[in-house]
Amino acid sequence: MKTAVLTDSTAYIPEDIREELDIHMVPLNVIFGDESYREEIDINTDEFYDKLKTSEELPKTSQPSIGYVAEKFEELAKEYDAVVAIHLSSGVSGTYQGSVAAADMVDGIKVYPYDSEISAMAQGFYVLEAAKMAKEGVGPEKIIERLDEIKKTNHAYFMVDELTNLHKGGRLSGTQAMIGSLLQVKPILHFVDGKIEPFEKIRTRKKALNRLRQLFDETASKGVQVEACVIHAKRLEEAKQWKKDLEEKYPNVTVAISHFGPVVGTHLGEGAIGLTWYEK
Structure with missing residues (x-):
């Protein structure tokens, strides 16, 4: 079974590492007024903090649409049998629930959404471990077991x-x-x-x-x-x-x-x- 690993942008894993480990990413959005930016794609971190200094109001944030995530799963289905989708905590964002909903819309690939219950590089730990295991040919159930082990001491x-x-x-x-x-x-x-x-x-x-x-x-x-x-x-x-x-x-x-x-x-x-x- 060939397993893909997907995460969202809030793990903040650099692009070169994502490419090296075949990590797929869906971006969340940050919204200044009427302008929406996909983080890590339309706006980088330095640009964001510069913009934040001159913004009178705090920007809003939003999760990727369910349709966007479903399209990503459909793309992965062309090459992979399964995907472990690791997301920021469902307690602070609907991204994980969106991934669960998108999984029901897609045929041809088994989706394993995983709630990291955390964010940033604490979430990234799960992603990197999952990607290394997937590259070694480890199946999705074993990957999930390992992520649960990490969660005990994270x-x-x-x-x-x-x-x-x-x-x-x-x-x-x-x-x-x-x-x-x-x-x-x-x-x-x-x-x-x-x-x-x-x-x-x-x-x-x-x-x-x-x-x-x-x-x-x-x-x-x-x-x-x-x-x-x-x-x-x-x-x-x-x-x-x-x-x-x-x-x-x-x-x-x-x-x-x-x-x-x-x-x-x-x-x-x-x-x-x-x-x-x-x-x-």
Whole structure:
């Protein structure tokens, strides 16, 4: 059985890696006013953050249409017997449900939609593992079993640098945003049952970043093999320093660098930093 691996753009896997591992992608959309852009296709991350700075209103985001996803499955049916479709959490987007609906519209290929219950490179971990297994000829059921194993130790925490986007998006009252800015509150967020929830509110960026490292240390200090990734929103040099520091401190850890692209960046804003990892 020949198995394809498909994901959506919010995994933010670079195009060269997608090509190397035969990963297929459907884009989500970011909408400024009347203009809709497919992320990773019509707008890249740098263009998005530049546009965000001059936008008076927070852009909206939308999932790919069911018809678009169904067309993608039909294309894959010409070459593959099955497809494992790995999507961002159904708790924050309808993309996974759209994939389930699209699967019912297509003949000639068996579709295995998978809810990562997370996003960004924490979702990307599943995609990369699935793609490597598919290239080795592993079947879809075994791939899903492996993804469920990863899910048991997959952690992700995100620090929001400033509260403007959460406020603009209606997730924070004006008073809360003002007080948060005055006190330099840096919320740490995580996923609980597929939804983004506050984990801790911490004063100052430095303390919040130290807290992320403490959380990571609880796993890394055990000496197990850990796959990790620093995720950033326009903070590449800081992410590089994190990678260097973590790999020097923990010889059992491999650290990659990724980014928060347009759709996720709409909600987290520039300056956000995340750390995600799982035990290999």
